[in-house]
Amino acid sequence: MKQFNKVKLTHLFYALILLVAVFLRLVNLGTVPLTNNEAQHALCVLDAQRDDCENYSRLYIFFTDIFFKIFGTNNGSARMLPALLGSTIVLIPLLLSSVVERKTGILLAMCLALDPLLMQTSRSADDTMLGIVFVLFFLAFFLQRKVTAALITFAFGLLSGRSFWIGLVILGLATGVTWLLTHREMRAELNAKIGKVRLGGKESRYLFLTLFLFWIGISTRMFNDVGGLLSPLKSLLDIFPGAGTQGGTSAFSTDVRLIVFLFYSFYAISFSISALFHSNSDQKRRDIFLLVWILSGILIFLIPQFPFSQAAWVSIAMWVLAAGRMMQIGSSAWRERKPLILPVLVGLTILVFLSFQLLRLQYLLSAGLDLSLNLTLLITPMLLCLLFILLYAYGWSKPRAVQVLSILFIICGAVALLRNANRSSNLTGTHAYELVQEDSFFKNQDILIERIENYRNARGMPQGEVTIAICMDEPGERWEWVLRDYSVTVTDDISEETSNDYDMMIMRADSTQDFPRHESENLVLSGEVAWVRDDFSGFLPEEILEWLIYRTATLKTTSYAVWYKSL
Numbered sequence: 001m002k003q004f005n006k007v008k009l010t011h012l013f014y015a016l017i018l019l020v021a022v023f024l025r026l027v028n029l030g031t032v033p034l035t036n037n038e039a040q041h042a043l044c045v046l047d048a049q050r051d052d053c054e055n056y057s058r059l060y061i062f063f064t065d066i067f068f069k070i071f072g073t074n075n076g077s078a079r080m081l082p083a084l085l086g087s088t089i090v091l092i093p094l095l096l097s098s099v100v101e102r103k104t105g106i107l108l109a110m111c112l113a114l115d116p117l118l119m120q121t122s123r124s125a126d127d128t129m130l131g132i133v134f135v136l137f138f139l140a141f142f143l144q145r146k147v148t149a150a151l152i153t154f155a156f157g158l159l160s161g162r163s164f165w166i167g168l169v170i171l172g173l174a175t176g177v178t179w180l181l182t183h184r185e186m187r188a189e190l191n192a193k194i195g196k197v198r199l200g201g202k203e204s205r206y207l208f209l210t211l212f213l214f215w216i217g218i219s220t221r222m223f224n225d226v227g228g229l230l231s232p233l234k235s236l237l238d239i240f241p242g243a244g245t246q247g248g249t250s251a252f253s254t255d256v257r258l259i260v261f262l263f264y265s266f267y268a269i270s271f272s273i274s275a276l277f278h279s280n281s282d283q284k285r286r287d288i289f290l291l292v293w294i295l296s297g298i299l300i301f302l303i304p305q306f307p308f309s310q311a312a313w314v315s316i317a318m319w320v321l322a323a324g325r326m327m328q329i330g331s332s333a334w335r336e337r338k339p340l341i342l343p344v345l346v347g348l349t350i351l352v353f354l355s356f357q358l359l360r361l362q363y364l365l366s367a368g369l370d371l372s373l374n375l376t377l378l379i380t381p382m383l384l385c386l387l388f389i390l391l392y393a394y395g396w397s398k399p400r401a402v403q404v405l406s407i408l409f410i411i412c413g414a415v416a417l418l419r420n421a422n423r424s425s426n427l428t429g430t431h432a433y434e435l436v437q438e439d440s441f442f443k444n445q446d447i448l449i450e451r452i453e454n455y456r457n458a459r460g461m462p463q464g465e466v467t468i469a470i471c472m473d474e475p476g477e478r479w480e481w482v483l484r485d486y487s488v489t490v491t492d493d494i495s496e497e498t499s500n501d502y503d504m505m506i507m508r509a510d511s512t513q514d515f516p517r518h519e520s521e522n523l524v525l526s527g528e529v530a531w532v533r534d535d536f537s538g539f540l541p542e543e544i545l546e547w548l549i550y551r552t553a554t555l556k557t558t559s560y561a562v563w564y565k566s567l
Contacts, residue, residue, distance in 0.1 A: 086122025131163025
């Protein structure tokens with residue numbers, strides 16, 4: 001009975017964590033405008049015959065089309081499938097309950113639910129999270145020797161886009177290196193495990209046949225696009241430089257990627273490094289596997305061809321290591337909790353004091369205080385705090401001091417994880433500053449739509465008959481998505497003669513073209529965080545410092561000229 005209650009309680013914890021993960025990934029899901037990459041995916045759902053759609057995930061296109069029909073064609077519906085599937089990764093530790101300790105698994109699930117990079121990747125309207133989910137479940141089923149489930153997961157993972165292939169590359173590298181270093185121990189275990197594998201009987205054949213027909217239906221959009229059968233091969237080719245359609249649009253240089261990754265994953269990095277130095281000898285293979293996984297993931301997400309969201313691969317492996325180490329520290333502290341209560345409370349008081357000092361420093365800097373002339377005023381409270389710490393801790397043994405600092409570090413990590421989860425889930429609604437934007441985003445969409453609707457109503461035209469030309473030297477997918485209810489044409493050039501074919505034209509405000517039969521006004525319709533794109537050395541650029549300190553950054557806005565055909 002006691003064992004039954006423990007299992008029931010474990011499942012309850014995982015259910016609560018899953019609900020939290022779903023909430024954080026669905027809240028305010030449609031408030032942030034789609035980037036060009038997201039808009040291209042959403043437009044491929046509306047029209048699979050568009051150019052450059054053959055490399056995108058057939059799973060994303062198939063199920064997002066269903067969401068569009070149920071919830072309407074909007075930003076939230078475009079992001080719903082990655083958000084829902086991305087929430088399920090918190091169940092991976094439960095699937096691996098035979099190899100992951102119960103409390104460690106629950107802690108790992110909590111970290112995966114709150115990790116800002118995983119959350120942000122889940123809230124993007126593309127196929128990155130789909131590939132991550134299918135690779136993780138494939139690995140989990142394979143480790144549990146559930147071959148049928150692993151094969152099914154692998155088959156549908158082939159339809160999840162290029163991220164699935166990237167994950168298989170990482171998985172292959174990690175497995176290969178681990179095999180080379182520990183192949184003697186692994187060979188005996190694998191032979192024993194493979195000998196026990198059974199694919200099932202007649203029922204499995206019917207299941208495979210049903211799923212195979214479902215696979216074909218998804219890949220061909222219910223037999224409307226036979227070329228979709230080759231989508232796994234096309235998504236594989238898409239990971240190579242110059243072969244695909246999704247690379248090269250990121251605004252992040254390698255140095256900025258590193259800074260943002262360190263900011264979001266500092267505590268996961270710290271605890272995972274600590275775990276490698278405090279692991280047991282029987283965890284050697286696991287540590288090698290995860291270390292190669294982390295290094296391979298870092299190498300991939302630092303390549304400018306790939307989006308920053310590929311950093312999610314690194315976060316997953318780091319949390320596997322970090323969760324075990326945090327549980328070791330927590331268990332040790334709980335066993336010796338009586339002598340640790342007072343030092344930890346004192347440490348928490350000091351941390352609160354230092355937090356207020358940082359807020360004070362932030363306020364003084366924002367008010368224009370000259371740091372060089374008032375250095376003593378700023379650092380004196382912190383020096384006094386340091387002196388108090390030295391006096392209070394005088395005479396402590398090194399193990400006790402390390403134990404207290406570790407507990408305080410875990411508390412700081414939990415607070416930081418919650419804060420970053422709040423930012424990544426966009427609970428505050430200030431997406432322009434608090435999300436990691438790799439691309440420019442639409443601004444004043446409501447104003448533009450209002451202008452178009454006023455023009456349409458004044459002439460009594462149906463929405464589909466309003467012709468709009470988009471003329472600019474940048475990708476126009478986000479424009480097409482915002483104006484999807486109208487007849488939109490993306491063109492490289494508009495002459496005075498061809499301008500009569502359009503009711504409205506949108507182009508950069510600095511364009512020198514003039515159209516006598518149209519009237520114009522300038523609107524700010526695009527914005528982006530002014531990340532530094534050039535290499536730097538020695539000091540952090542002002543833009544990055546501003547983002548790190550204030551969680552805001554300089555916004556670079558762009559104006560566009562909107563031309564309306566005269567009455």
